[in-house]
Amino acid sequence: PPYLPSGVALVGGRPTxxxxxxxxxxxxxxxxxxxxxxxxxxxxxxxxxxxxxxSMAVFGFCMSRIATCSVRIAWAAHPSNANLAMAxxxxxxxxxxxxxxxxxxxxxxxxxxxxxxxxWSRTVSGSLKAxxxxxxxxxxxxxxxxxxxxFTLISNLRNIAMWVQRAGVLYMLxxxxxxxxxxxxxxxxxxxxxxxxxxxxxxxxxxxSKYIILSVTMFFTLFIAGFRMGxxxxxxxxxxxxxxxxxxxxxxxxxxxxxxxxxYWLILARFDQKFWIPNKSHxxxxxxxxxxxxxxxxxxxxxxxx
Numbered sequence: 001p002p003y004l005p006s007g008v009a010l011v012g013g014r015p016t017x018x019x020x021x022x023x024x025x026x027x028x029x030x031x032x033x034x035x036x037x038x039x040x041x042x043x044x045x046x047x048x049x050x051x052x053x054x055s056m057a058v059f060g061f062c063m064s065r066i067a068t069c070s071v072r073i074a075w076a077a078h079p080s081n082a083n084l085a086m087a088x089x090x091x092x093x094x095x096x097x098x099x100x101x102x103x104x105x106x107x108x109x110x111x112x113x114x115x116x117x118x119x120w121s122r123t124v125s126g127s128l129k130a131x132x133x134x135x136x137x138x139x140x141x142x143x144x145x146x147x148x149x150x151f152t153l154i155s156n157l158r159n160i161a162m163w164v165q166r167a168g169v170l171y172m173l174x175x176x177x178x179x180x181x182x183x184x185x186x187x188x189x190x191x192x193x194x195x196x197x198x199x200x201x202x203x204x205x206x207x208x209s210k211y212i213i214l215s216v217t218m219f220f221t222l223f224i225a226g227f228r229m230g231x232x233x234x235x236x237x238x239x240x241x242x243x244x245x246x247x248x249x250x251x252x253x254x255x256x257x258x259x260x261x262x263x264y265w266l267i268l269a270r271f272d273q274k275f276w277i278p279n280k281s282h283x284x285x286x287x288x289x290x291x292x293x294x295x296x297x298x299x300x301x302x303x304x305x306x
Contacts, residue, residue: 002082002150009242011231012251015076015088019248024069024076027256031069034263035062041272050203051279052272054102058263064095065259086150090143092255096224097139099262100176101132103221106214106275107179109287113199113207114186116284128178135175142168169232173225179218183211201287205274213269220258227254 015021042055068091075084108128112119145161145168152158191198198207231245244250277287 001152002086002147003153004080004082004085007239008236009239009246011246012092012255013242013246013248014079015072016079017076020076021073023248023252024073027252027260028066028069030260031062031065031263034260034267035059035066037267038062038263041267045272050272050276052276054105054275055272057098057102058266061095061098062263064091064098065256068092068095082150086147089150090146093142093146094139096221096259097135097172099217099259100172100221100225101135103176103214103217104128104131104179104182106210106271107182107218109201109275109277110207110210110214111182111186112284113201113287115189115192116199116287117192118185118189120282120284131175131178134171138168138171138175166232169225169228173222173229176218176222176225179214180222183214183218187211199285199287201277202274203276209269210274213266213271213274216265216269217262220262224254224258 015024038055038059042052042059045052045055068088071084071088071091075081075088078084108119108124111124118124141164145164149158149161149165152161200207202210227245227250234243234245237243237246281287
């Protein structure tokens with residue numbers, strides 16, 4: 001052990017040097033550009049007193065995808081190496097989770113801005129913490145049972161691993177539905193009577209721009225999560241007759257192409273400016289709170305980036 005999967009179609013198929021490597025090299029360049037872009041934005045912002053750690057989170061995601069593509073290239077060069085196949089499978093499964101978490105954080109900020117008492121309530125905050133913990137558990141189980149699947153030939157154990165993996169990707173889809181629910185609540189619930197306007201945040205941005213940025217991002221993350229759940233729950237097909245969702249075009253476009261769109265969309269939309277909140281925000285009204293120091297530094301940052 002470990003053992004290579006045999007006889008069944010894999011999502012994306014087995015990578016080959018002539019087909020997969022050119023695509024993966026292009027993806028490496030795109031993810032590298034995204035990593036450099038987000039890191040540059042983060043350090044330029046921090047230098048001006050504008051701290052937005054989610055830019056570095058996207059940088060971390062891009063770096064994880066650089067590792068994913070690199071391992072998949074190595075697997076293409078050494079197709080019989082089961083360790084590389086296992087590593088490529090795990091990297092591909094967990095990298096996007098960083099973006100899933102970012103989307104939920106942004107959705108929570110919108111709810112807190114439009115309905116501060118609800119958004120900052122212990123019920124909502126506690127529920128979201130439990131949701132994050134559930135995602136952590138799902139990741140651990142997904143990795144553990146993926147490894148088990150590679151290290152055993154016992155059919156019962158492989159069947160258990162399959163159902164745990166299915167449960168994991170189902171939870172990830174449900175996790176991605178929480179963000180849209182929060183956004184819908186921010187739109188359909190009556191505006192609080194004790195505030196004249198939403199507790200707006202960000203630098204020179206409107207709530208409408210935030211809704212647009214987040215809605216586009218959520219569309220792609222939901223598509224990716226739904227695609228993963230569909231492929232995980234579909235019946236296994238023989239390697240000689242894969243379904244369309246198991247073929248390389250669907251795999252690379254949906255799994256990686258959509259991710260690249262998300263990365264560059266967040267950079268171009270300047271989510272680091274529009275979703276910024278003051279440091280130490282911890283209750284209703286804190287988003288629109290600005291100290292003299294905060295205002296001077298963030299306004300300088302905005303002018304420099306124009």
